[in-house]
Amino acid sequence: MKSKFDKAVYNFLIEAFKPVCTISIKFSDGRTRKKVPLTKENGQTLLVPLFRDQDNIAGKITIEPRQGKRIEHNGVKVELLGQIEMYFDRGNFYDFTSLVRELDCPGDINERTTYPFEFSMVEMRYESYNGVNVRLRYVLKVTVCRNYGGSIVEYTNFMVHKYSPPPTINTSIKMEVGIEDCLHIEFEYNKSKYHLKDVIIGKIYFIHVKIKVKSMDIEIRRRESTVSGATTHVETETLAKFELMDGAPIRGESIPVRLFLSPYDLTPTHHNINNKFNVKYYLNLVLVDEEGLRYFKQHQITMYRLPLQDF
Known part of the structure; x- marks a missing residue:
């Protein structure tokens, strides 16, 4: 007491x-x-x-x-x-x-x-x-x-x-994944610059398939690079993962891609902010075969914010 x-x-x-x-x-x-x-x-x-x-x-x-x-x-x-x-x-x-x-x-x-x-x-x-x-x-x-x-x-x-108008030039993305005599796949996305509420639309073509593909996912990755003196720190986050296919594809098959961005925590791309940091975004395609081997192909995309998305 x-x-x-x-x-x-x-x-x-x-x-x-x-x-x-x-x-x-x-x-x-x-x-x-x-x-x-x-x-x-x-x-x-x-x-x-x-x-x-x-x-x-x-x-x-x-x-x-x-x-x-x-x-x-x-x-x-x-x-x-x-x-x-x-x-x-x-x-x-x-x-x-x-x-x-x-x-x-x-x-x-x-x-x-x-x-x-x-x-x-x-x-x-x-x-x-x-x-x-x-x-x-x-x-x-x-x-x-x-x-x-x-x-x-x-x-x-x-x-x-910060807001940006829609880009006047917005080229499509075309990529290929190839393993000699085993695999040849082509990817096509409708554009390379997306606003934060956009939709990624594309298609995947299986031209040559001799390995047994078990699954295929598309990921959105954010890469943050910070600079301190002569040292650069890089952190990569996977913000979204979307299953495109479950099962083995056949030659000549195509798979449509339609990924809505609005549910994810995205920011605009940041280029060399005050000489301190950068933020970049990538579309990453992941293939997994029946033996568990993984194959990757990624391409950088640009993210921007439209004024009407806030006000």
Whole structure:
């Protein structure tokens, strides 16, 4: 049983470590703007506002001191940050966008105070991304600057999507798999560039078959390459696996391919993002014979996001 002294110490510590104020950040169009899920580091998913390049980002920041507290500060500011974090260098962020608005000059905050803010036509060059070894994020960071007791900082996340019009040139994909005197198969896909809700349509032709093929699958693979100094880390994920055939084909047979992309967690292809990472997608065809031998053939595809898929 705790003594009165122990309870007093406990209550004192609780009171001492309470934040001296609460900071809330609200977007001016928060009720109407589309929200998308964002997975945090602890695995928790929350809905955050979705923006696009050149959008205005505006709202209000409210700082409310704890009852009976007065906050002496050296200024209040809000920053809009675009950051890249490598998971093998966790905690170190590389800023590719950094905008600042000064909200208040040095002084005291004695009561609930609200500051409007606005960042007009913000250039957001890259899309938000959460990968295996890297994440690209956008945040609003509010700082109450203080000399003693440490500055008070609050963050809020938002997402950015980048959009592309349909490509004017979109060539088909033709591939061959051949094993001398044993196997000759041709693959044809209707195009090489797909939007995130697209359908992959194609056909597989068996021209020469002398091995006993047991099954055939098509896979969508994502390859993430991150660069740190002279070291490149590569991670490959299989995001989708679709069975095309179960059983032995015969010469002259053809199999249609129709794979819907909308159920899968895809992002646009990312090319050399701030010299830090790349994200590429591949169609991978896998054949398995009755002896368990596996044969592979893959081709890179380009993924892009259409504006109508979000707004």
